[in-house]
Amino acid sequence: MSYITTVRARLLDADPDRARDAHNGIVARLRPRGEPLGATTHMTFARADDPRGFLGVDGWSTLDGLQQFLGDPAVQKEMGSMFDGMPDVTVWAAREGWTTY
Secondary structure: OOEEEEEEEEEOOHHHHHHHHHHHHHHHHHHHHHHHHHHEEEEEEEOEEEEEEEEEEEEEHHHHHHHHHOOOOOHHHHHOOOEEEEEEEEEEOOOOOOOOO
C-alpha cells in the first residue's frame, strides 16, 4: 500500500526567493532521514491567488516510516521553521481497487 501526506500552511517569508531557499535547505537536510524510512516523493504547490499559500505532497511506501519521521521533534521543528503558524498535516492511504490515472 502507498501513502501520502499533505502539508498545508502559510509561508513565513513573503519573499518567494527566500521562501524557496529556506524550503530547499530543509528538504536537503531532511531527505536523507526520510528516504530510509520510505519517503519516495516530494512535490510543492503555491496557491494560485496567494504565493505564500503552501501545499506539500509527500509519497511514502510505509506507514510506520512515515509516522516515525513525522513524530520526530527535530523533523517537526525543521519543517515548522518555514511556516507562519502550525501546518495542517494529513496522512492519506491509497484506495485499493479505485481507478486512478
